[in-house]
Amino acid sequence: MTDAESELHHFDRRMVWAGFRQLAPISIFVTLFGAAFGLAAVQTGLDDSVILAMSALVFAGASQFAALELWGTQVPLFTLMITVFAINARHLLMGATLYPWLRQLPPGRRYGVMLIASDANWAMAMQAFNRNRPGFGLLLGGGLALWSFWVAGSWLGIHFGSAVSNPKRLGLDMVMGCFLLAMVVGGEKNLRMLVIWSVAAGASLLAFRYLPENSHVVVGALAGGATGLLWKEKARES
Amino acid sequence: MNLDATGAGALIVVLVMALVTLATRWGGVFVMAFVPISDRVRQFITAMSGSVLVAIVAPMALQGDAGARLALLATAVTMLVLKKPLPAIAAGILAAALVRQF
Known part of the structure; x- marks a missing residue:
């Protein structure tokens, strides 16, 4: 590891604030998605306090919608428990992929920044690290943005939910999908990555079709990782 | 095991969900503490990080309606051309919303 790389784990208040601002625009979509959750939860019969507690403490949209089912x-x-674990198992992979940088933090901070790790801020942080830029400001600040807008959205949904009674019609169910795809397309592109992604996509689709529900993310990611092992990247110049 | 979803019972359900989710946020980090970060491990997790995203998105494209597919296509194309995530996401959502009006 080079000297420059060993400094990448540092973050301070300014970087956290920068991360917050960087994720704030996407968080506006998250607010609408949260409102859709708030409304659906009210319609399912959950108390207001239970809905807000769930959004604040669980902070994982897909699994919260599944809980309503x-x-x-x-x-x-x-x-x-099984359903929530299976849907959120991708967090295990996120923690593992950030580990090379997380391990340089003291344990309190290491687990602290992971409290609000979710798809969007993890993807931004990972992209930053892969470009040799510090990423924990994005993870923590971006996570705070996503979290606060998610909770605020849930509150809005409880009280003014009918405004977004049909989030799908407004395309809001595609927010995360489009965001994550933009991260993929914006990342490193070469033949090796293309093969890795194809394997990941193929494995994910096969798992989606033939394996138990919600296993496709883990299966696809592990298949992609294994492909990366077989076709090694040439050592980076440092 | 069933739990009453009224009063305190509902809050217990929420706490259980929160603990399970927290275990997923911390579990990967915790396990990696026992894995020496060799060059091979690094290759694996770098390849895996992009693959997580692909594995989430792929079934959306396959299972989704025309709106979902067009949304992903619009996002990919906009991202390739402009290289900025926000316009790409906006284009995707707009595409889905437009298709679904009909």
């Missing part, structure tokens, strides 16, 4: 007068706890 299982919600009734009784909630099957074990099924819910």
